Amino acid sequence: MAMELTETPERLAFVEAIRDFARRECGTREQRAALTAGGTESHSRLMNDKIASLGWSGVALPEEYGGAGGGVTDACLLLEELTYGRVPVFGLGISMIVAKTVERFGTEEQRHRIIGGFCRGEVSSVAMSEPDSGSDVASLTCRARRTDDGYVIDGQKTWISCAHYAERIQLVCRTDTSGPKHSGLTMLEVPTDADGLTIRPIETLGGREVNDVYFTGTRVRAANVIGTEGQAWTQLTAGLNFERLVCAAIFLGHARRAFEDALEYVNGREQFGRPIGSFQVIAHRIADLATELECCRALVYDVARRVDADPERQLPREASMAKLKVTETAKRIAIEGMQMMGGAGYTTEYEMERHLRTTIISTVFAGTSEIQREIIAKAYRR
Incomplete structure (x- = not known):
């Protein structure tokens, strides 16, 4: 497609x-x-x-x-x-x-x-969220204290994807507590084999994907600062176009696969002497999902072209729209795909249950749908 x-x-x-x-x-x-x-x-x-x-x-x-x-x-x-x-x-x-x-x-x-x-x-991982700091990322408290030759890190991160097989973690932590919460944040590269770093899996519906990460006197060199000390918030904001497009592209792929799996099933499953996909209630549902999928594709690649045309331009509204639209659509397709497949969609014999487990969290991580809507809404406030 x-x-x-x-x-x-x-x-x-x-x-x-x-x-x-x-x-x-x-x-x-x-x-x-x-x-x-x-x-x-x-x-x-x-x-x-x-x-x-x-x-x-x-x-x-x-x-x-x-x-x-x-x-x-x-x-x-x-x-x-x-x-x-x-x-x-x-x-x-x-x-x-x-x-x-x-x-x-x-x-x-x-x-x-x-x-x-x-x-x-x-493989690299990103560690921002904490037990008491989710959507309000700037409220994080994981601390890196400056020493003569680097930093000593103490604190906990949670919901950290990929940490258990990554070579390094891009950590966002607090190096200064004297100013507003958006200041004093710093990015550090932390090797996953560093002393004082512990990675523990969090069991989820999707299997082992996320982890708690604990830093206990973990030391890194001053050369491990990525960018400028105290400027991580500005650096994070500068990368949002790409981060949200990455998320949108991944879940566009999930949405396409879930849609095609559902379509194959309803065109092959017969009841009352004909494929269930020929019944209007199913056919119209397929039509709606196909239309939503096309909208997602057009949005993702339109925003991608704009970023390629001007890499320094910030597109918070458009990038958030792409992340919001695609993840919500991917989740909807998986839920409706399971409904159309009936009990078969719930079994591990088919992959629709896996699609549901994968997409159900997509509207939460990398910025919840609620946060994306708030970012989009700001563009229309007077």
Whole structure:
């Protein structure tokens, strides 16, 4: 579906190559089960390494750091198609966000090491949320105290995706408590094998995807600051276009797959002597979902093109619209897909129950739907 929104023969060939890879590597339930420990893990190191070896991981990153020199549109195509193809590389999108942050704010040494490592298959995680700091990120209290040669970190982060298989964590912590809550925040690179760092899984509907992360006297060098000390809030805001488009592209892929699985079922399942998809109540539901899906695709790639045309331009309204619309639609498609499939949609014999478990949380993480609506609404206040 995404091919109609691409503009060049190179992008058409790129999409076809991703689809061929997904069919070959993850085309059967048996393959996917083997790669995800029976569906309990969302990231396969094997698949991630293969994608890196093909040169795809760094598609939107500069060539001088090991990337392919493409744009945000190319990143969206990659993430959408990998997700649609059910390739289990959940850590890829998060690592891409970290790499883009380092590209914008990191030192040359950090760019070569972190971006280069990502392009070779390394995984990064992001740690912002805390037990008492969720949507109000600026209220976080995890503290990094400055020492002669670096920082000592103490505190807890929670709901941290990918930390259990990441090489590093991009930590947002407080280095100064003297000013307003949006000031005094700093980004630090923390290796996951650092002393005093403990990662504990949080069991969820989706399997093992998120973690509690504890810092107890964890030391990092002064050179591990990403950007400028005390300026993490400004740096986070600058990266929101990309972060929200990454999320939107991933869940556009989920939405497409859930829709096609539902469509295949209703066209094959017969009741009262004909396919249930031929009954008006089902046919109209399919029509509505297909229309919503097309709207999502158009929105994601319109915003991606705008970012590519002017990478420094902030698009808070449009990027939030993309994240809001796609995740809400993906969740709706999974819920309605399960309803159309009846009991079959609830069983593990079919993958609709997995789609539901995956999409149900999409409207919560990376900025809840409520937060996205508030950001959008601000653009219309007088």
